[in-house]
Amino acid sequence: MKVNYFPGCTLRTKAKDLDFYARECAKILGIELVELPDWQCCGGVFVTSSDEIASKLSCARALVASRDDNRALVSVCSACHNVIKQTNHAIKNDAKFADAVNRYLAQDEEHSDPYFGETEVLHYLELLRDKVGFDKIREAVKNPLTGKKIAAYYGCLLLRPGKVMAFDDVENPQIMEDFIRALGAEPVIYPARNECCGGYIALEDAASAKKKSDTVSHSAANHGADMIVTACPLCKYNLTKNESPLPVVYFTELLALALGVKENDDAE
């Protein structure tokens, strides 16, 4: 199975582990991640004002390229996935916005046909669940993580806005728990799993961010978890920075551990 892959800037710098293990695991699971040749920053945040177009164009270009390649567009970083998915949704459902985007894209030296949201946008977890199947992953596991109690941490970007992301039930998501079960570990359900980590507020008001991060990490610890898994570099940054009592790892690291991928010496 071939899919287009959008790594995103953070995966080249702070979150190399997230990227490295995503690629390694894909090989084992028979997925070819084709990195988009000219991907640009996703914009970092989906700007909700509908007349803001420039920051969404890089996503639009990635979406058009995937449409032309007839492949789904996959990302691992929660933030990238959120911005790409929301941009695609806006193009699909807001004719005025789509028209403006297409006019901009027509200015590019090499440009394709107008785009109306045809590309399937998937998060790596959705790829695992819907295209590979957790059953197949269970079979591929070499080192089952038996006995490990793992708290899945969704944060906000994967889930919200719920109607647009259509990722899982925003208040009672199951995908990461099912993923953890597939690896042989035991998921820990704790109430803060879909709360915000503090996000970018860390830059301006570190104390507020700490309060948010602490709520999450302490809730997971109090419910008996051994570690927290996340898909989001920013969540990992905030939780780690604010001295989470539990180790915080990327879900791809966990997957690699279970699939028996060799450790990455080079990553952060």
Added chain:
Amino acid sequence: MQRIGVFVCHCGTNIAGTVDVKAVAEALKFEPGVVVSTDYQYMCSQAGQEMIKEAIIENKLTGIVVCSCSPRMHEATFRKTAAAAGLNPYMVEIANIREQCSWVHKDIPTGTEKAIILGKAAIAKVNLNAPLTPGESPVTKRALVIGGGIAGIQTALDIADAGFPVDIVETKPTIGGKMAQLDKTFPTLDCAACILTPKMVDVATNDKIRIFSYSEVSEVNGFVGNFDVTIKRRARYVKEDICTGCGLCTEKCPQKKVPNEFNLNMDNRRAIYIPFAQAVPKVATIDPESCTMLKTGKCGVCSKVCTVGAIDYNAKDEFITEKYGAIVVATGFNPISMDKFDEYAYSQSKDVITSLELERLMNAAGPTGGTLLRPSDGEHPHTIVFVQCVGSRCDSCAEKGKEYCSKICCMYTAKHAMLIRDKYPDTDVYVFYIDVRTPGKNFDEFYRRAVEEYGVHYIKGMVGKVSPEGGKLKVRASDLIDGKQLNIDADLVVLAAAIEPDKSARPLATMLTASMDTNDFFTEAHPKLRPVESPTAGVYLSGTCQGPKDIPETVSQAGAAASMVIALLCKDKLTGNPCVAHSDEMMCNGCSTCEKVCPYGAITYIDKEFRMPDRTTKVRRVAQVNEAVCQGCGACTVACMSGAMDLKGFTNKQIFAEVDAICK
């Protein structure tokens, strides 16, 4: 050629204010068939009607047109007038020159011009009218009530009181419905069981009423006055006529771990059970999903302990068919599932409960014997948070909840809060609300008592999240009046779940060809003036199957539905509406389109033998209209592609004649 009389009404100044009535009468004089045309101040008055009668007799009229108000207002009046003068009442046409003309126009020339056009259309139609005679059908003097909650019980008692036999079909092993599960009732705080169970006994002892419990309606045929209903009596594995309800079997059954649905699964019952002490009929029922004997053939304890030999492991579902003149739907409601509202952690903590679960926890016959204890650890809760409108008034989240207000929650939450503060004064009670809606006799006084006398903390704002942490429920909420975020460590959180119609309502509506709204509540024939009748003749609505209601409203509606049923059953024969569909068999091509569009199930197809011109015979499939069921809506006449369907009194020819007259 018809001899037509035209009568133009002034309706005081209602019509004459914007229509030159004399000019209208004058203009219509020269229309085809018109022999007399006149005006009068109030055509519906005694004098006006007399004028019409005399004109009919004097001029030997064969049809009349009354230019007046809406036919909804006085068509029946003028039909009676015509009949009194010996004219077939269906030879009367009304030109609505009030609601559709004088009331919507401002200047006299426009109003007058339009009134003349409307009059011409009515004349064109009456020229093609034919006398119609309504058919008659007999009435089976027995009623069926579907649902045995307080709505069904009250309806059945009232119908039986008038002397007509009634059958109640109830899916549960006992009648009583939701009210039997309640603790106290607002606004008087009398115990629900104390006022309900005597009524249940009245039902059981009334020789006009039969109860088919643990049963469901599986098929409905026929029409008003003549319904044929098949009732499926599910096997309860206990002979109802022999069982004495002693309850010995329910104590000895070794299968002790069956969730007790009557207590909303908060405790267990046996595989053979009687839902509650005052159940009617008071007979045991074996739950085949849980019974070891029925599943493996090894046990038989209940059969051994039963002193009267009532147990019958070989029982089978039975089907009985009965005739009814009228059907009352009283299928009730259920609280919606809390699955999609996990921000309140219903699935994560036993101490997050619904209001109906709280009723059981406060009920002396409930799982805790009426002492309010936390389900998780059996401790007394000291801080309780009530969340209103969980799933109600969800306009932005229709896929999760309901757009409507569930109506009963504000009052029962006030009741719960008050009762808890009364019994456990050391408990802090918070109620989070969007609005407090307490219209109703003594309702607002009741709510204010909760706030002012019982010190319940009412906070305008919604709860955003409930987090079970360290044995407490951390409630995060907004206080909209103070503009603050609140964090409350609660011991118990009670969710006022929205209510929805019972799941059995939708398939039942299909069987009855009764219409429903998008929320699966049954639609009434008129939202204000015919609130207890379904648009389908002979089908009546009682209680929450029609919309959210409290007990007083349900009981009033139940009585109203019963009185409609009694009025129907008192008649020996029903006079139908002669304006019904009719199929021209020679033109019908048997396509079934009309059958599919008919909302009343009035059209069936039969194979009929036709003689061909060459004297051979040929069998063809043709549509046949059951005139007693047809309501004359005309959907089939529009759908029919071969033009075989026509509506008596509103034939295609008549409609075209009207259009032609208007467009001329």
